[in-house]
Amino acid sequence: MTSKKRRVKLEDIARKLNISIATVSRALDENPRVKLSTREKVINAAKTMGYMPNQIAKSLSSGKTNIIGVIIPRYDEPFFIEVCRGIDNYAREHNYKILISSSRNSFEFERENLISFERGLVDGIILSPTHETEMFAHIKNIINKGIPVVLFDNIREEVPGADHVIIEDDKASFEAVEFLIKKGKTRIAFIGGIMEKKVFQNRYKGYIDAMKKYNMPIHDDLILHCKSLDREFEDVEIQSFLKGVSIIPDAIFTCTDNYGLLTMKTLLRMGYNIPDDVAVIGFGDLGLGEVFVPSMTCIAQPSYEMGQKVAELLINQFNESNDVSHRKKVVKLKTQLVLRDST
Amino acid sequence: MTSKKRRVKLEDIARKLNISIATVSRALDENPRVKLSTREKVINAAKTMGYMPNQIAKSLSSGKTNIIGVIIPRYDEPFFIEVCRGIDNYAREHNYKILISSSRNSFEFERENLISFERGLVDGIILSPTHETEMFAHIKNIINKGIPVVLFDNIREEVPGADHVIIEDDKASFEAVEFLIKKGKTRIAFIGGIMEKKVFQNRYKGYIDAMKKYNMPIHDDLILHCKSLDREFEDVEIQSFLKGVSIIPDAIFTCTDNYGLLTMKTLLRMGYNIPDDVAVIGFGDLGLGEVFVPSMTCIAQPSYEMGQKVAELLINQFNESNDVSHRKKVVKLKTQLVLRDST
DNA sequence: TTAAAAAATGTAAACGTTTGTATTATTATA
DNA sequence: TATAATAATACAAACGTTTACATTTTTTAA
Numbered sequence: 001m002t003s004k005k006r007r008v009k010l011e012d013i014a015r016k017l018n019i020s021i022a023t024v025s026r027a028l029d030e031n032p033r034v035k036l037s038t039r040e041k042v043i044n045a046a047k048t049m050g051y052m053p054n055q056i057a058k059s060l061s062s063g064k065t066n067i068i069g070v071i072i073p074r075y076d077e078p079f080f081i082e083v084c085r086g087i088d089n090y091a092r093e094h095n096y097k098i099l100i101s102s103s104r105n106s107f108e109f110e111r112e113n114l115i116s117f118e119r120g121l122v123d124g125i126i127l128s129p130t131h132e133t134e135m136f137a138h139i140k141n142i143i144n145k146g147i148p149v150v151l152f153d154n155i156r157e158e159v160p161g162a163d164h165v166i167i168e169d170d171k172a173s174f175e176a177v178e179f180l181i182k183k184g185k186t187r188i189a190f191i192g193g194i195m196e197k198k199v200f201q202n203r204y205k206g207y208i209d210a211m212k213k214y215n216m217p218i219h220d221d222l223i224l225h226c227k228s229l230d231r232e233f234e235d236v237e238i239q240s241f242l243k244g245v246s247i248i249p250d251a252i253f254t255c256t257d258n259y260g261l262l263t264m265k266t267l268l269r270m271g272y273n274i275p276d277d278v279a280v281i282g283f284g285d286l287g288l289g290e291v292f293v294p295s296m297t298c299i300a301q302p303s304y305e306m307g308q309k310v311a312e313l314l315i316n317q318f319n320e321s322n323d324v325s326h327r328k329k330v331v332k333l334k335t336q337l338v339l340r341d342s343t
Numbered sequence: 344m345t346s347k348k349r350r351v352k353l354e355d356i357a358r359k360l361n362i363s364i365a366t367v368s369r370a371l372d373e374n375p376r377v378k379l380s381t382r383e384k385v386i387n388a389a390k391t392m393g394y395m396p397n398q399i400a401k402s403l404s405s406g407k408t409n410i411i412g413v414i415i416p417r418y419d420e421p422f423f424i425e426v427c428r429g430i431d432n433y434a435r436e437h438n439y440k441i442l443i444s445s446s447r448n449s450f451e452f453e454r455e456n457l458i459s460f461e462r463g464l465v466d467g468i469i470l471s472p473t474h475e476t477e478m479f480a481h482i483k484n485i486i487n488k489g490i491p492v493v494l495f496d497n498i499r500e501e502v503p504g505a506d507h508v509i510i511e512d513d514k515a516s517f518e519a520v521e522f523l524i525k526k527g528k529t530r531i532a533f534i535g536g537i538m539e540k541k542v543f544q545n546r547y548k549g550y551i552d553a554m555k556k557y558n559m560p561i562h563d564d565l566i567l568h569c570k571s572l573d574r575e576f577e578d579v580e581i582q583s584f585l586k587g588v589s590i591i592p593d594a595i596f597t598c599t600d601n602y603g604l605l606t607m608k609t610l611l612r613m614g615y616n617i618p619d620d621v622a623v624i625g626f627g628d629l630g631l632g633e634v635f636v637p638s639m640t641c642i643a644q645p646s647y648e649m650g651q652k653v654a655e656l657l658i659n660q661f662n663e664s665n666d667v668s669h670r671k672k673v674v675k676l677k678t679q680l681v682l683r684d685s686t
Numbered sequence: 687t688t689a690a691a692a693a694a695t696g697t698a699a700a701c702g703t704t705t706g707t708a709t710t711a712t713t714a715t716a
Numbered sequence: 717t718a719t720a721a722t723a724a725t726a727c728a729a730a731c732g733t734t735t736a737c738a739t740t741t742t743t744t745a746a
Contacts, residue, residue, distance in 0.1 A: 007463070007488070009732055016496070020696045025734065035694060057732030060701050065399060068440075075428045076630075078419075085418045088445065097459075099410075099442050102431065116440075118399040120350070137460040158708090196587045231630060261634050268636040287574060288631060289421075293606050293611040368704060378724060400702035401729045463732090645727045684711055693742065704730085712723065 004304045017045055028053075068314060069122035070100045071113050073154075074129045076231070078257070078286040080128065081304050083152065086307020087126060094315050096123070105229050107132035114138050117147075124148035129155065131196040146336045148317035152310050156198045159302045163313040163331045165306055169199050172299045172335040173253065174205030176281050179337060181214045189222035189249035191238065191259045200225070202253045203283065221246050225260065238262045242270065250278055252341070257284035260296050264342060279343040291336060294341035302333050309333065360388055365455045371396075387511045411657060412465035413443045414456050414471045416497075419574070421600070421629040422646050423471065426495065429471060429650020437658050439466070448572050450475035457481050460490075467491035467657045472498065472534030474539040491660035495653050499541045506656040507673045508649055512542050515642045515678040516596065519624050523594040524557045524678060528622060532565035532592035534581060543568070546598045546626065564589050569602065581605045585613065593621055594686070600627035603639050607685060622686040637684035645676050652676065 010028075014021045014273045019038065027034045027042035028051075034255050042221075045051075059065040068091055072080040088098050098292055099122060103110035110130050115138070124147060127139070136159050143161040145220055152165040180188050190207045193200040204225075211218050228234045238259065243266075252267075254260040260282025272278050274294050282289050282298040290295035309331055353371075357364045362381065369387035370377045371394075375387075375496050388394075388417075402408040411434055415423040434443040442465060446453035453473050458481070460468055467490060470482070479502050486492050486504040495508040523531050533550045536543040547568075559680050561639050567584040571577045581602065586609075603625025607617055615621050625632050625641040632639035652674055 007732090021733085022697075022735075023695055025732095026695090029734090038694080051457075052461045052463070054403075054732050055464045056399055057410060057463075057701090059399045060397075060403050060703090060731085061733045061735090063701070074420075075424055075431070078421075081418055081424055085445075088418070092444075095446065095717080097442060097464075099440060101435075101440065102428075112745080115395075119393045120400075121398045121440075166714070235634075265634050265636050291578075291608050292635065293608050318584070350702090354702080364703085365705075365727075369725090370703095370705090376724070381724080397702050398729090401704080403701090403733090404703045404705090404733070530745055687746100689744105689746085691742100691744070696739065696742080697737085699736090700734085702731105706729090707727085710724080711728070712721100714721070715719080716717100 007054070008051045009054065010051075013045050013049060013051060015043060016049070064173035065121060065123055066096050067122045067294050068096050068098045068311070069113075069117040069124065069125045071103055071110060071117075071127045072100065073103050073105045073110075073128060073155065074229075075102050077100075078288075079284055079301065081151075082141070082286060082303035083128075083307040086304040086309075087311040088307070088312065090311035091315070092307040094311075095317065096311075103130050105130050105132065107134075111138045114142055118142060118145065122147075123318060124150070126150050126152065126310050127316055128153040131194050148314055150310050150314045150317070152306060154197050154199050158328065158330065162326055162328060163244050163310075163317065164328070165310050165313065166330070167199070167301055167306070167333050167335060169202035170206040170209070170332055172278055172301075172333045173203040173255070173283070175206075176283075176337055177207050177253050178214070178297055179218060180253065180279060180281065180343065181210065183251075183279065185251035185274075186216065186252070187219070187222065187249045188216065188225075189245070189252040190255075191224045191226060191241070191252060191263060192255040193226050193259075194229070196279060200255055207253055219247060222249055231258070234258060235262050239266050242266050247277075252278060252280050254281060255283050257282045257286055257289055257296075257298065259283075260298070260342075261288055261292055264292060264294075270336065275343050281337075281343060285338055289338075289340065289342075292342075296337050297340045297343040300336045300338045302335070306333055349433075350397070351394045352397065353394075356388050356394060359392070360384055370591065376438045400559045405616075408464060408466055409439050409652070410465045411439050411441045412456075412460040412468045413441050414446055414453060414460075414468065415443065416446050416448045416453075416471060417572075418445050422496075422627055424645065425629060426471075426650040426653070429647040430654040431650070431651075432647075433651040433654035434658070437659065442563075446473050448473050448475070450477075454481045457485055461485060461488065465490075466661060469493050469495065469653050469657055472546035472557070473495040474537050477598060489628075491657055493653050495649060495662070497540050497542050501673065503671055505671065506653075506660065506678065507671070508653045508656065509673070510542070510644055510676050510678060512545035513549040513552070515644075516546040516626070517551060517553045517643055518549075518600070519626075519680055520550050520553035520596050521557070523596065523624065524553065524620060525557060525684065526594075526622065526686065528594035529559065530562070530565065530592045530594070531559065532567075532588070532595040533598075534567045534569060534584070534595060534606060535598040536569050536602075537569050537572075540543070542596055550596055558682055562590060565592055569585060571674070574601065577601060578605050578609075582609050585609050595623050597624060598626050600625045600632055600639075600641065602626075602630055603641070603685075604631055604635055607635060607637075607639060617685065618686050624680075624686060628681055632681075632683065635685075640683045640686040641681050643679045643681045649676055 010021045010024045014024045027039040101113045149162040192204050224236050265281050282296045285298035285300035289298045353364045353367045357367045370382045425429035482502050492505040494505050513597045535547050569580050607623050625639045628641035632641045
């Protein structure tokens, strides 16, 4: 039990059975070209000797690693985790593993991650660009090298040769705001995120569109574009917004579950009643909205399904001919307004 | 732009510059054995030709993949994500990537994942065993093959040859319950998880120890071992527990943030005042406790640090001599009781 | 019982690196 | 200016597979 236990490899089995490596390899593959009795001998020997194929050698030989690279802007956002869960699930069913890395909301990290994926470790890449990502050269580069790419969530610009999966953000928030208006709310505030993010642009657009359509006055005072990329500062920002607002809103449409929860928290602490004084809507619906008291009305985003879809598109690319020319599918996923006590 | 763009490899550079592959390889390594002028030529050529090293070939040749395999019981638990974030962070700083997979709370999946990691894809493994994991043969097996292993969180049995990182669960919950007692609470309920999980055993132990030490009556009626492994059913279980309880508790010690939040939610809906009627403590402190109204007192677990520690131990193992004999460090991390409005 | 066909196995190149050792080119030394 | 020492480079094996093609063995048919 002390010794240098070398991995057993095909050669060892071959030597033991006095046959060639090729035959061993084929036997373990259940290749009918090798006689049944030999196959059985090999499989037995492999088992008793504790053979485990070397994935790296396999990959080098086959040119496939069966690994999918995933780049998300951050880990501490349930949305991304949920998407990853969806990816993982679909991928595993199709015999792929996923290698996740975070770009930490930084374009530079995103680029680095992408480059590190260029080294042949992954068969394809799933990427959710950061808000800083304005240039797409690094992505196009990867695609030009023939590596399949699927983008999701925050897509500022369609990248030729990649597939895209997005949510109908504008439509979703339009509907949410419309719902508030129809409830009779007239002073509807908006809390969104950095406008560098396409998703926040779209959610803002939906808000504005709905307000305009119903001829509601739009007060700049009632609009906050949260700049923080960090839980703690989001809280600070929202608090000071709510405390400093000149007109008291009777509803607040919020672009994130977390914004929604923070908003409700602050409102409650300030002594407002939800939903009677102020109604609140969140975006995402990743579990917490249901637990809060009062529970939070949310736009439910199909995050898990998004992950599955994204993985499906990528794996389809693997199986397509390498004809890059006519890819670029854009899949839009639908949301749903889930009504709860906060409205 | 149509064509089969083959990856450029060392050979291509070598041919172009009319030198040997070995020299190219060494030049790119900045190996002083190759003349400075040659090095520069090679590096330039590599850049202009768009050379990217092939990670797989490198790994095969070097016997190192620089990938760490991580197995967690589930994705949708902020604790595990936070640990992964810690691992990822430390790993990246030391030039490792992480490959996460979920055992989905199933021993069988855990085993499968472990086996798939035996195929040489990862240099070492970080594992948090599921509650179903009673046998450790599969882990010992891996260790016997010389693959470094670090275990964390839910460790039922110390595995020789592996490092362990745990939290002082019993101590933490003892302190929390003691705190409640000193606050004058007398009917302290306990809500924990499946007793197959060591962490829940320990947290229960801490509760019992504290109650005994202060001669508090222990009512079985006030104790719930939640069996669900699923958010939705946790809610159902806790609700029916709270609604069916014969004595109204004046405090509830809870073994999870989520249990705590669900408890608070149900109590509030039932019309109780927190903390005046009932105080509540959660375990974990992964962000939500702060947002809830009232905010939740929690035992703060150093999850991120746990991840870092675990990664550190693994990477240390990589650098040690392969002398398996005297490994098996057990690192215990401290918790902290964070006081908020729910107590 | 032998030639042809089919089945089983073997040989060797390939995947893209790294690296120990051998070889060649350059410089220093006498 | 020949030679020893050193610097620079090249050769080839190794990492553990897969697989096209070659070879050997077995079976079939005449």
